[in-house]
Amino acid sequence: MASFRLRRFIDPFLFILLGTVLLATLLPARERAADFFQWLTYLAIALLFFMHGAKLSRQQVIAGISHWRLHLLIFSCTFILFPLLGLLLRPLITPLVGPQLYLGVLYLCALPATVQSAIAFTSLARGNIPAAICSAAASSLIGIFLTPLLVLWLMGASSDQATNTTEAIQKIVVQLLIPFIAGQLARRWIGEWVARNRAWLKNVDQTSIVLVVYTAFSQAVNEGLWTQVPLANLVGLVFVCCLILAIVLAVVWFVAKVLGFNLEDRITILFGASKKSLATGVPMAQVLFAGGAIGIMLLPIMLFHQIQLMVCAVMAQRFSQREHD
Structure with a gap:
């Protein structure tokens, strides 16, 4: 039982990533x-987004349109509140x-x-749960198009850390969009498999x-990553991540309550709007950024x-212990 609870708080895959960084x-x-x-890495990213396209059911997105207020609030938090906070x-x-890690926070x-x-x-x-499935699937789909545009806007197309606009769009189309569309088209034949x-x-x-992590951090280490990022900045980054998450959780819960959502919907909004995707963020960074900046x-x-x-595991456990209606 103790090990099961520990897995809820700590993602085992994180240890693999830390080992890869080492x-x-x-x-x-x-x-x-x-x-x-x-x-x-290029081939792996193309395969990854092909599989995303093959996995993502269009019916999941279409089915949730009727609950548009809930989804609009989640998307507004994901793609407006977070960037504004940054x-x-x-x-x-x-x-x-x-300044370098600050750009990483903007990317986050x-x-x-x-x-x-x-x-x-x-x-x-x-x-x-149905609303959560729909919202998460739609966010993943919208993010393929919207996240690169947000990155270019937040950082500026002339930033040293970002590629120029034309090159970024070309990479997005070739490495992300075309494989994703191919996966959607292939879903007809491979969806059940x-x-x-x-x-x-x-x-x-x-x-x-x-x-992606090994390739990115290899480039960064070769360019002197750990001499550029002092330990004090890493400690500061932990504080910044906690602060942003705390603000988002508080704002989302307050707004959802003011707008009159019931408890089940507020829970869905809370967990849907406060998350940021590692699975999407890692390969997309390889497409959007150059050289050692990726690490x-x-x-x-x-x-x-x-x-x-860790934070959401504690909150979910507390919600699960409430009395049944």
């Missing part, structure tokens, strides 16, 4: 090996984490919501993410991912 720090890919991993808190965040704020954990916590907390093998296919997602961009989402899991 490996990249001690044995970074260089020269030909770096080129090999770069191409392998901009408004800049005078506080930048001294704590430095532009990401779509998670799918699996938002649904899992809503289910545990006895919220509106994908549904039967979801547990096994999770390994494809995680392997792709590990490849720095990934640090905030890796920390925020674990913090949101």
